[in-house]
Amino acid sequence: MKKLTLPLKQEEIENLRAGESVSLSGTLLTGRDCAHKRICEMLDRGEPLPFPLRGETIYYAGPCPAPAGKACGSCGPTTSARMDAYAPRLLELGLKGMVGKGERSEEVRAAIANTRAVYFAAIGGAGALYGNAVCKSELIAFPDLLSEAVYRFTVKDFPCIVAIDCRGETIYKPSL
Amino acid sequence: MRTVRAEEIEQTICGLAKEACLGIIPACERALTEAAAREKEGSAARFALETVLQNAQTAREERMPVCQDTGYAVILAEIGQNVHIEGSFADAVNRGVRRAYEENCFRKSVCDPLTRVNTTDNTPAAIHTELTEGDRVRLTFLPKGFGSENMSRLYMLTPSQGTEGILRSIVETVRLAGSRPCPPVVCGVGIGGTFDTCALLAKKALTREPGLHHPRQDIAAIEREALARINALGIGPQGFGGKTTALGVLCEVAPTHIAGLPVAVNIQCHCMRCTSAEI
Numbered sequence: 037m038k039k040l041t042l043p044l045k046q047e048e049i050e051n052l053r054a055g056e057s058v059s060l061s062g063t064l065l066t067g068r069d070c071a072h073k074r075i076c077e078m079l080d081r082g083e084p085l086p087f088p089l090r091g092e093t094i095y096y097a098g099p100c101p102a103p104a105g106k107a108c109g110s111c112g113p114t115t116s117a118r119m120d121a122y123a124p125r126l127l128e129l130g131l132k133g134m135v136g137k138g139e140r141s142e143e144v145r146a147a148i149a150n151t152r153a154v155y156f157a158a159i160g161g162a163g164a165l166y167g168n169a170v171c172k173s174e175l176i177a178f179p180d181l182l183s184e185a186v187y188r189f190t191v192k193d194f195p196c197i198v199a200i201d202c203r204g205e206t207i208y209k210p211s212l
Numbered sequence: 213m214r215t216v217r218a219e220e221i222e223q224t225i226c227g228l229a230k231e232a233c234l235g236i237i238p239a240c241e242r243a244l245t246e247a248a249a250r251e252k253e254g255s256a257a258r259f260a261l262e263t264v265l266q267n268a269q270t271a272r273e274e275r276m277p278v279c280q281d282t283g284y285a286v287i288l289a290e291i292g293q294n295v296h297i298e299g300s301f302a303d304a305v306n307r308g309v310r311r312a313y314e315e316n317c318f319r320k321s322v323c324d325p326l327t328r329v330n331t332t333d334n335t336p337a338a339i340h341t342e343l344t345e346g347d348r349v350r351l352t353f354l355p356k357g358f359g360s361e362n363m364s365r366l367y368m369l370t371p372s373q374g375t376e377g378i379l380r381s382i383v384e385t386v387r388l389a390g391s392r393p394c395p396p397v398v399c400g401v402g403i404g405g406t407f408d409t410c411a412l413l414a415k416k417a418l419t420r421e422p423g424l425h426h427p428r429q430d431i432a433a434i435e436r437e438a439l440a441r442i443n444a445l446g447i448g449p450q451g452f453g454g455k456t457t458a459l460g461v462l463c464e465v466a467p468t469h470i471a472g473l474p475v476a477v478n479i480q481c482h483c484m485r486c487t488s489a490e491i
Contacts, residue, residue, distance in 0.1 A: 100282065138390070
């Protein structure tokens with residue numbers, strides 16, 4: 037399994053191929069439905085974002101609260117397709133990686149190829165394993181969104197599959 | 213008349229919720245183990261299933277929620293006609309849910325449909341009550357994740373579409389869901405009834421174990437045929453391609469109107485969680 041460090045370097049992204057398994061270590065931002073909506077509304081109003089997106093990797097996830105002695109509770113990926121409406125815009129702002137589960141729209145696949153980014157599939161339903169891979173969790177923005185707020189995670193050995201690479205190649209079968 | 217205090221209901225629901233969210237049901241874990249053995253070594257499908265099995269073990273050992281989506285709390289209650297519940301039943305159920313989700317660090321995932329503001333305690337629960345004979349209360353707790361719930365469908369078929377129409381509806385639902393609901397999935401299927409009761413039948417089907425077939429031979433045949441067709445789709449674990457797209461198809465049936473053939477397909481992810489108890 038290829039080991040990758042986050043934030044991702046462009047040359048590392050270029051070397052990734054759809055279908056290969058990787059292990060991620062480093063920092064990720066969490067964000068799901070409500071956070072994406074809010075980010076795009078702020079962009080619409082021309083407001084600065086509370087955190088820069090350039091070079092970042094977003095993990096589509098909403099964790100369980102952390103129990104005593106742990107940085108994070110269970111925290112597997114959520115369905116990425118719900119973020120398809122927002123993802124191309126974030127990629128244009130320099131987002132380099134996305135981690136979630138399941139296929140993406142054609143628009144997102146094309147935007148990934150255009151911006152030479154990458155989409156990783158984490159294993160849906162493996163919440164306990166992914167939660168344990170989070171060593172540190174820091175609240176970054178939108179605290180009122182609770183589990184949907186944006187956190188900066190420091191993760192270690194986070195197992196994923198390269199689902200869409202920077203050439204737009206995908207592990208998923210063409211739209212059925 | 214037997215009296216059951218609301219506090220007993222609350223306590224039972226709290227315990228059922230806790231146990232449900234911490235682990236997948238044994239029959240589902242067995243089915244996942246068998247599915248992993250069928251996938252090619254070194255494949256993404258095999259990797260996905262092995263990760264999921266390892267996760268189930270970690271969740272068990274560390275008493276962590278097996279999936280972070282600890283779900284919308286669905287309660288199926290069979291209440292004997294000879295039971296008198298002292299206090300509010302619905303309040304007791306919601307108190308049990310609230311306590312379980314707060315005390316065990318489960319995610320609170322219930323919000324207003326329009327404002328999206330979280331209710332912060334995972335209530336209200338979806339409570340389905342059925343009056344039965346006798347003096348017992350049977351409670352079943354099903355934490356329902358929405359990655360899979362979102363992929364569910366209801367079809368109002370015509371009688372002429374018959375068995376083939378039912379099969380096509382089930383297979384189409386899984387095909388359109390693709391990789392999104394965390395395959396391998398389990399399909400809870402309601403056949404018959406009305407628009408509303410058909411959907412509830414599909415939900416109730418998900419309290420059964422995958423692998424155990426309906427006692428009616430014609431219904432069991434639909435379960436087997438639908439499963440074979442689904443697994444021929446090749447979507448595979450997590451949509452990575454492979455032999456197992458579903459672990460089981462579970463059908464429940466009820467009489468319907470002479471003009472109709474409702475079919476509801478409630479998709480359940482591979483993380484099948486369900487507990488029940490009798491008071």
